[in-house]
Amino acid sequence: MPVSEAYSACVLSCPDMCAYVVTVENGRVVRVRGDPRHPYTLGRCCPKGYPHVLRTYHQHRLRHPLSRNETGNFVRIAWDEALDETAEWMREAKKRYGPQSVGIYSGSGNDGMPPRLAARFANAFGCRMMPGIVEICFEGPYEGARSNVGPFPPHELSDCVDSQCIVIWGTDKFESSLHTKQVIQQAIDRGAKLIVMDPRRTPHAKMADTYTTIRPGTDAALALGIANEIIRRDLYDHDFVNKHVLGFEEYRTRVAEYDKERVSEITWVEPDTIEKIAVAFATHGPALIATAPAGMNHYTNGTWAARTVHSLLADGVEEPCLRQNASGHSETSWSEAWATG
Ligand code: SF4
Numbered sequence: 001m002p003v004s005e006a007y008s009a010c011v012l013s014c015p016d017m018c019a020y021v022v023t024v025e026n027g028r029v030v031r032v033r034g035d036p037r038h039p040y041t042l043g044r045c046c047p048k049g050y051p052h053v054l055r056t057y058h059q060h061r062l063r064h065p066l067s068r069n070e071t072g073n074f075v076r077i078a079w080d081e082a083l084d085e086t087a088e089w090m091r092e093a094k095k096r097y098g099p100q101s102v103g104i105y106s107g108s109g110n111d112g113m114p115p116r117l118a119a120r121f122a123n124a125f126g127c128r129m130m131p132g133i134v135e136i137c138f139e140g141p142y143e144g145a146r147s148n149v150g151p152f153p154p155h156e157l158s159d160c161v162d163s164q165c166i167v168i169w170g171t172d173k174f175e176s177s178l179h180t181k182q183v184i185q186q187a188i189d190r191g192a193k194l195i196v197m198d199p200r201r202t203p204h205a206k207m208a209d210t211y212t213t214i215r216p217g218t219d220a221a222l223a224l225g226i227a228n229e230i231i232r233r234d235l236y237d238h239d240f241v242n243k244h245v246l247g248f249e250e251y252r253t254r255v256a257e258y259d260k261e262r263v264s265e266i267t268w269v270e271p272d273t274i275e276k277i278a279v280a281f282a283t284h285g286p287a288l289i290a291t292a293p294a295g296m297n298h299y300t301n302g303t304w305a306a307r308t309v310h311s312l313l314a315d316g317v318e319e320p321c322l323r324q325n326a327s328g329h330s331e332t333s334w335s336e337a338w339a340t341g
Contacts, residue, residue, distance in 0.1 A: 002026060007035065010049045016179050018045045020052075029053050040157065046178045090125070099126030141296045141306030148310045163187045163288035165280055167195045169309060170219060171292030174203035180290065193284055195277055197222065197269075210276055218267040219296055220305040222274070223312055225263030227255045229278030236282065236314070245314045281312065289313065 003025050010018040019038030023031040032052050036043030055061065065082035066074035077085075093101045104127060106118040122129050160166070160183045173180045184204070188194060196208040197219075205211045214222060230236050231252055241248050260271040281287050291309060296302040 008032075010045065010052070012048055014046075014048070016041060016177075018049055020045070020049075029056055041179055042182075044178060044182075094126070100128065102127040104129050138297065140303040141291070144296075144303040144305070144307035145291075145310045147307050149313060157183055160184065160288050160290075161186045161190065163192050163286055165193045165195065165284040165287040167197070167277070167281060167287065167289045168202075168204050168208075169197050169289055169291045170214075170295040171290060172198070172200070172202040172204070173290055184290070187288075193280055195280060197277075210273065210280065212269045212273045212277075215266070215268040217299040217301075220301060220308040221258065221263050221266040222269055223305070223308040224255050224258035225260050225267070225269075225274045226278040226281065227251075227312060228258045228263070229260060229275050230282045230312075231255055232259075233279070233282075235279065241314060248314075251311065 003023065006022045006024055008020045008022050010016070010020060018041040019035035020032045021035045022029055023033075030053065032045075032050060034041060034043035034045040034049075064076050065079060067077045067082065067085065069075050090102055102125065104118055104122045104125075106129065119129050157180060160180070164187075166184055166187055168184075171177075173184060184192075184194075188207075193210075194204065194208045195210045196202065196205040197212055197214050198205055199213050199216050201211075201213075245251075260274040263269070263274055264271045289309060289312060291306065296305045296309075299305075
C-alpha cells in the first residue's frame with residue numbers, strides 16, 4: 001500500500017493557519033498532524049484541525065458548484081458553467097451600474113494567499129472587497145485599529161515574547177488561541193506582568209497580576225480613563241508622540257474629560273484599578289494589548305472602541321519610572337512605579 005507525506009495547512013476560519021504534514025495512503029488522506037518545522041505554529045494544532053480527514057471525506061461536504069433552478073432548488077452544475085455564469089453576472093452589472101456595483105467578500109478561512117488574491121482580483125475588476133479580507137464579525141474593530149496603527153496586526157506574534165506588560169482585553173487567549181497563549185506564557189516566564197479586563201473570569205484572569213471585570217460595551221471609556229491617567233501623570237513618551245502621533249492635542253483635550261471617577265461610573269471598574277493599569281502599562285513596557293476584535297464588534301460603537309483602545313499604543317512608554325538592570329529589564333516594582341507617578 002503506497003504511503004506518502006505531503007505538506008498543507010489548515011483551512012478553517014482561523015488566522016493561525018497551522019502547517020500540516022499530511023499522510024496519504026493510496027491517494028487518500030488518512031492523517032493530519034502539525035508540522036514542527038513551521039516557525040509560528042510549531043507542530044501544534046487545535047482539536048478543530050485534526051478532524052480534517054473526516055471533514056474532507058464527509059458525505060455532506062460541498063464538492064461541486066450548485067445553481068438555483070426555476071423551482072428554487074439547487075442543482076449541480078459543471079465548474080466551467082459556474083465560472084461562465086459568474087463572469088456573465090459580473091460583466092452585466094459592470095456594464096449597467098459600473099464596477100463598484102459588484103462587491104467581493106472573502107472569509108478568513110485559509111487566511112493567507114486566497115483572500116489576498118481575491119483582493120487583487122477585485123482591484124483589477126475595479127470593485128471593492130466587502131468589507132475587507134477578514135470575517136464580518138472582525139471587520140469594524142479591525143478598521144478602528146487600522147485607522148490608528150496601519151496594517152493590523154502591527155507585528156509578528158513572536159514579538160510578543162519581548163513584552164513586559166501584557167494586557168488581555170476582552171478575549172480568552174488561554175482557551176481560544178493556542179499559539180498566542182504559548183507566546184504569552186513565554187513572556188510571563190520572562191517576567192512580563194499580566195493585566196486582564198474581561199466580564200468573565202478566564203484562566204488568564206485567574207493568573208493575572210491585575211484583573212478587573214468591566215461593564216460590557218464600555219471598553220472605549222476605560223481606554224480613555226487609562227489614557228487620562230497616563231497623560232495626567234506625564235508618563236507618555238513625548239519623543240514618540242512628537243515624531244509619530246497625529247492629533248495628539250485634540251486627543252489630550254478629549255481624554256481630559258474622562259477622569260477615573262467618571263470612567264468608574266461608566267465602566268464599573270474601580271478608580272484605583274484604572275490608575276494601577278495605567279501606570280503599569282505606561283511604565284513597564286514594552287507593553288502589548290491583546291484584543292479580540294470580534295468581541296468589540298458585538299456592540300454598535302465597536303469600531304470606535306477598538307480605535308480608542310489602540311490609541312493607548314501611543315501612550316505606552318518604557319523610560320519614566322524605570323531603572324534598567326544589566327539585561328535591560330525594569331527593576332522597578334509596580335507599587336514603586338505607581339508611587340513615583
Ligand atoms: S489553531 Fe486550529 S483552527 Fe486554527 S489553523 Fe490551527 S488547527 Fe486550524
